[in-house]
Amino acid sequence: MVDLHCHTNHSDGALSPLELLARAEEQGVELLAVTDHDEVSGVREVIAASTNSPVRVISGIELSSVWGGVGIHVVGLNFDLDAPLLGEVLELQRQARDARAQTIATRLERIGGEGVLAGALAIARQSRGLSQDAGVRVQLGRPHFADYLIASGVVDSREMAFRKYLGAGKPGDVKCHWPTMETVIGWIRALGGTAVLAHPHHYKMTNTRLRKLLSAFAAAGGEAMEVASGSLPRHKMPWYASLCAEFGLKASMGSDFHAPLGPWCELGKLAPLPDGCEPVWGDWAG
Structure with a gap:
């Protein structure tokens, strides 16, 4: 079982890093990426605690960005947590978030x-x-x-x-401080990681505009898109899988788990990727 998108209370999740790891073990997750918003302190704790765990934990982060006036989240996976650039990236994102x-x-x-x-x-x-x-x-x-x-x-x-x-279009929907999507993808690649477009269905774009987003994402070096996502109905997954094929993207999966209760998908409880998808973790999950 794979889950490459979830959060701890080091961003906007409810569980501590240790509680999240325990829940992943309970749910039978085998490969986990903790992807707190613009923060890696949580995933560092989970990795440190997972030495004797059946769960393999990889580095992850969900970086905020903007493209075409729309807030876009890009998940970074399997990057170097010790790279000097990471500290610079986090400080820039913290300043933007503040x-x-x-x-x-x-x-x-x-x-x-x-x-x-x-x-x-x-x-x-x-x-x-x-x-x-x-x-x-x-x-x-x-x-x-x-x-x-x-x-x-x-x-x-x-x-x-x-x-x-x-929410979108309301007074508290502020995007003007975020870097461009292309900048964020460049950061992830420079850190040796894989850039994944998070929950594409959240952006509520027309098919034409979504294709423009995916074209820009791939051109900037983005490598994958979430096809199995916590709030995405299963019957829509083949459509997103076809977009991966169209734009040469690998497929990722993540619950976007935030808390045990409420409108969140349970950690690890995701439908399998549709046939024909190339899993983003295929080259580095071993």
Whole structure:
């Protein structure tokens, strides 16, 4: 069983790295990539803890980018965690994420919130089990803002928070601080990794625009696309498999697991890739 897209509480997941590894073992996952958003501290912990585990863990990250005015997530797999460039990449993404968080907070305060940034940061620290004065830098994402809106009584659920304030086209949908998709792909390749287009169905593009995205992705050095993805209905997988063939891309699979409860696909619980797909892990899973 393979799962090459999941998250810990070092980004916007609910489980600690050790809890995620334990869950992967329980679910029978054999090959796992932990792909926190713009962060590798979680996957480092999972790899360190997996020495005697039946789960083989590879390096992973989900990098935020923009293409054609649309926020695009690119998963990097099997790259060098010790490469000096990685530190530079992470710092650039942290700076972009911090600027984005400030913009989101400012926009939410304009529509009636108070102390939004501090409140979201407090929630992010709590999710990591950190004291509010701990000298540890935490990552702030839209789910943390959603949880703050819930705690403040503004909304009843994350779904409502994204529908009204944080989703596509809403005040909290901020993409202007991210690097281009081509830049992100270049980083992953320079780190010796494989660039994978994450959950292509999330972008809600027309078929024509999706093909333009895939053409640009492949031209920039992207090598694979998620065909089996947690929220993608199984009957749509052959269509994405055909796009892989059309653009010379390998196929990846990942649950995008965030938490045991809620609207998340369970870790490792994915349909097999359609016949004819070339698995992205074929050359390095041994």
